[in-house]
Amino acid sequence: MNHLFITPAARLQPRWQAAFPQATLAAVAPETDRLTPPPDIIWIVCEGEQQPLSAPLLEAVTRLSAESAVVVLANAPQQADALQALQAGARGYAHALSPVATLQQIATVVTNAGIWVPADLMAQVMGHTWQALNGEQRLRHALLDKLTEREREVALAVVQGASNKQVARTLNITERTVKAHLTSIFHKLEITDRMQLMLKLTEKVSAKERI
Amino acid sequence: MNHLFITPAARLQPRWQAAFPQATLAAVAPETDRLTPPPDIIWIVCEGEQQPLSAPLLEAVTRLSAESAVVVLANAPQQADALQALQAGARGYAHALSPVATLQQIATVVTNAGIWVPADLMAQVMGHTWQALNGEQRLRHALLDKLTEREREVALAVVQGASNKQVARTLNITERTVKAHLTSIFHKLEITDRMQLMLKLTEKVSAKERI
DNA sequence: TTTTTAACTGTACCTCAGTCCAATACTTTT
DNA sequence: AAAAGTATTGGACTGAGGTACAGTTAAAAA
Structure with missing residues (x-):
């Protein structure tokens, strides 16, 4: 299983590393055709505290979701964001600090054509x-x-x-x-x-x- | 894990058997209290080609979902059907010919209080x-x-x-x-x-x- | 400084909306 | 058979909605 985390942060959160030891990191969303083979799951991390999902990120979701399953991780989850992300083609939306077991569960669901959304949403x-x-x-x-x-x-x-x-x-x-x-x-x-x-x-x- | 398939067909589809070897079969929806213990998951198969989810099936979903997790499998999935089924208490809605891995995944999600819906829906x-x-x-x-x-x-x-x-x-x-x-x-x-x-x-x- | 724009008001005029009173024809209910 | 409800139309009326033409004031833009 091939995981790619897209986040402006310098390095992976420990829990992401723990959940997927073989995960790789990218600072910005790469071109789709540059990724051979495309990752199974692309995790896009939304760092913003209050501001909504940025347009470039949303565009990245749309573009990348053609090849890989995209999951958006938000530090400050918002329902409006989740709706936008899922409509753009994301297959999941979750809190960036979700426990390791949850992250792995999300991965399983998403790779099997499932969708992961918070219960309240x-x-x-x-x-x-x-x-x-x-x-x-x-x-x-x-x-x-x-x-x-x-x-x-x-x-x-x-x-x-x-x-x-x-x-x-x-x-x-x-x-x-x-x-x-x-x-x-x-x-x-x-x-x-x-x-x-x-x-x-x-x-x-x-x-x-x-x- | 206890699986019950409700379908007018004479026997289980091979893929259902493959996914859940211990699954049992029923032609019509049984009374809830006749099932002791209730199955963990009841799969209701909607055979109809074009016609929508029938009223008796819908009623069965409502009745059975009190005791077990109910998943509706449709040969011809339709958005309206899915909404009706989920509203009636179904915990999942999927294509009847979903691959074995997907069926097993659905079982996992549904038994863990999750809900399974097709991505397009x-x-x-x-x-x-x-x-x-x-x-x-x-x-x-x-x-x-x-x-x-x-x-x-x-x-x-x-x-x-x-x-x-x-x-x-x-x-x-x-x-x-x-x-x-x-x-x-x-x-x-x-x-x-x-x-x-x-x-x-x-x-x-x-x-x-x-x- | 001149021009533009927004906010505001007036008079007059016409049309449309809605009501009151009234009536006919048909169907259904009692 | 009688009563009630529905669909239909007329005439007359009142008021509200909308336009055309015309004007003042103040602020902002050129």
């Missing part, structure tokens, strides 16, 4: 995805179900920015009828105008409403 | 979350940066459903001035009315616009 991601897939949909449906078929059509057109006249044309009815439907919609949803309608239907699920 | 989910956290913000800022300070204040108030009169009151200016700002905003953003403004500023980042 996973929880957040799952929450977001759940919310995006179900929460908003549910809210929308709960509201739209209060409306009749025709009112729904009108409402959906209006929240896409259509004027009454445009809605009338697309539904082949009079503008007057559109107004009638809207008045009914406003009553049912207890709102006053199309702006509120748009707000209601695009509203994010607030924390307390989550399942 | 992870990338999509991460991308979604990143977008939710930052993408929208960026788009908003790109647009709002075209406006002057005062125009920004007006725009932000308007997209929250405020009328011109309300904006005027909160900013301590005339309604006429609010209109003037809005006219300027509409020109700069190349839109025609406050509805479009709301659409512009709440617009989701589309796939091609992602970083």
